[in-house]
Amino acid sequence: MSGFEIIGTGRFVPGNPVTNTDLARVMDTSDEWVFQRSGIRQRHYAAEGQGASDLALEASQRAIADAGIDAREIDYIIFCTMTPDYVFPGSAAVLGAKLGLLGVAALDIRQQCAAMIFGLQLMNGLFSSGAARTILFVGAEAHAGFMPWDDWDLVTGAASRDVSPEARERANAHRALAVLFGDGAGAMIFRATTRDAGLVKLKVHTDGRYAETLYVPGGGFRTRPYWKRDMFDEQAHIPRMDGRELFKFAVTKLPRTARELCAEANVRIDEVDWFLAHQANLRINEYVREQLGVPKEKMPMNIDRYGNTSAATIPILVDEVRREGKLKPGQLSMMLALGAGIHWGCALLRL
Ligand SMILES: CC(C)(COP(=O)(O)OP(=O)(O)OC[C@H]1O[C@@H](n2cnc3c(N)ncnc32)[C@H](O)[C@@H]1OP(=O)(O)O)[C@@H](O)C(=O)NCCC(=O)NCCS
Structure with a gap:
């Protein structure tokens, strides 16, 4: 196994938190049910037009600043998401362009919630083969696109009215899933080292x-x-x-x-x-x-x-x-x- 260490990290979550009680405006649920079953109190959602690569960009910039490096020192990008900006190409390329890292290899991995572990194995290979020295590893998700409601103004508290019975029924059919997922991005910068790490x-x-x-x-x-x-x-x-x-x-x-x-x-x-x-x-x-x-x-x-x-x-x-x-x-x-x-x-x- 080759040596590598974390030299910088950053995170970004979009918008204001949406609580379990906020979600009860569009479906039959409660803070008590969600918290008891999952431990979740709130989550964030990407805005309309805000993709995983946008969330990843914010987190990456924070990680780069934290590492105190010039972004151009990054020689490999690994992007993990199950909610990419496009069906294809993957969001790694999109993020690379947003960071101005033109020509830098950018790889998508799609192992969903297990991406970090698979990513570590991949990074170990890249470091030990000498293919990379400084890797930007990002996980970012914009699950908002699969939430089972249209009334985002009710969810965010921008409006107050009763949701239609049809919309409530549609959301209820997916409520066990919908309450679990939230959006955000985390970025880590890994660098080869001779230290025992x-x-x-x-x-x-x-x-x-x-x-x-x-x-x-x-x-x-x-x-x-x-x-x-x-x-x-x-x-x-x-x-x-x-x-x-x-x-x-x-x-x-x-x-x-x-x-x-x-x-x-x-x-x-x-x-x-x-x-x-x-x-x-x-x-x-x-x-x-x-x-x-x-x-x-x-x-x-x-x-x-x-x-x-x-x-x-x-x-x-x-x-x-x-x-x-x-x-x-x-x-x-x-x-x-x-x-x-x-x-x-x-x-x-x-x-
Ligand atoms: C999703 C999860 C919280 C549901 O908990 P559960 O105890 O299995 O609950 P069930 O789906 O069996 O539903 C139990 C009841 O609660 C209801 N319910 C489901 N979602 C609800 C919600 N958000 N609010 C209120 N009631 C809800 C169901 O309709 C069901 O009602 P019924 O008994 O009248 O039919 C739980 O199964 C879980 O967390 N599983 C792991 C999911 C996971 O990790 N996914 C990601 C993997 S990376």
């Missing part, structure tokens, strides 16, 4: 039999054309989610993978300083934490404020914890994540 060991897995536990049924290239008028009538642009199955999968696979990783790396769980976990549901993380016997203070949580920001989650969390001055060089941190695919994995990183 970087990836210690990593395990990633995929089980595509479960692809339809969380997927978007419409707009795929199995049909001609790939987008049809009736797909919208069927709300086929909105992801379908089997929440219970994903929950079961996460609480089974993540503790097992974390234990196997530690055993293979010859590291005891109690030697790990930080557990930086994807934030899909507070109850999932609490369960994983208890299974592993990890004290609360070693697993920071921020899902209450952002919801599940998919690929942006771990970079946002790392930025928060790092800016609080908690992450110290030499510490051992484990990242854990599971996302649609189903992809999942854990990584041990020496800071």
Whole structure:
């Protein structure tokens, strides 16, 4: 494994927070239901016209400033999103242009909420092969485009009226999904180093039999054309989610993978300083934490404020914890994540 370290981080969330109670204006839900089941109190949404690359640009500029480098020192961009600006090309190219990094390789990875772990494996390869020295790694999501309502003025509190019964019914059909996701971006700058830092060991897995536990049924290239008028009538642009199955999968696979990783790396769980976990549901993380016997203070949580920001989650969390001055060089941190695919994995990183 080659040496690399985090030299800068940044995060950005759009607009004002939207609370669970705000969402109750457009569907039948409550702060009590959402908080008890998921630990979420509020989330942010990208504005109309604001894409994942715009959110990523803000976070990247903050990370570049934090690293104190000239953006031109970046020689590779990795962009993770499941909500790209276009069906194709991916948002990495769009972000590269916005940063003025013309000609710099920009790669999209689409491992949804597990992107950070796959990204670390990729970065390790890029550093060890000498293909890159300074990598901008960004996760950004604009889930607002798949939210099951049109009345954004009600959601944001810009207007007050009763939502139509039809609109409420449409939103209710997707309410378990809709309350979970929020928008934002997190950026990290990694640099090759001769210091004893970087990836210690990593395990990633995929089980595509479960692809339809969380997927978007419409707009795929199995049909001609790939987008049809009736797909919208069927709300086929909105992801379908089997929440219970994903929950079961996460609480089974993540503790097992974390234990196997530690055993293979010859590291005891109690030697790990930080557990930086994807934030899909507070109850999932609490369960994983208890299974592993990890004290609360070693697993920071921020899902209450952002919801599940998919690929942006771990970079946002790392930025928060790092800016609080908690992450110290030499510490051992484990990242854990599971996302649609189903992809999942854990990584041990020496800071
Ligand atoms: C989504 C999740 C919170 C739902 O919790 P759950 O306990 O499984 O709830 P269910 O979907 O079984 O629904 C239970 C009831 O609450 C209702 N409900 C669903 N969403 C609701 C909402 N937002 N507000 C109020 N009630 C809601 C359901 O209609 C159902 O009512 P019924 O019993 O009358 O039919 C939970 O399954 C979860 O978090 N799963 C993991 C999802 C995940 O991690 N996804 C991302 C992976 S990266």
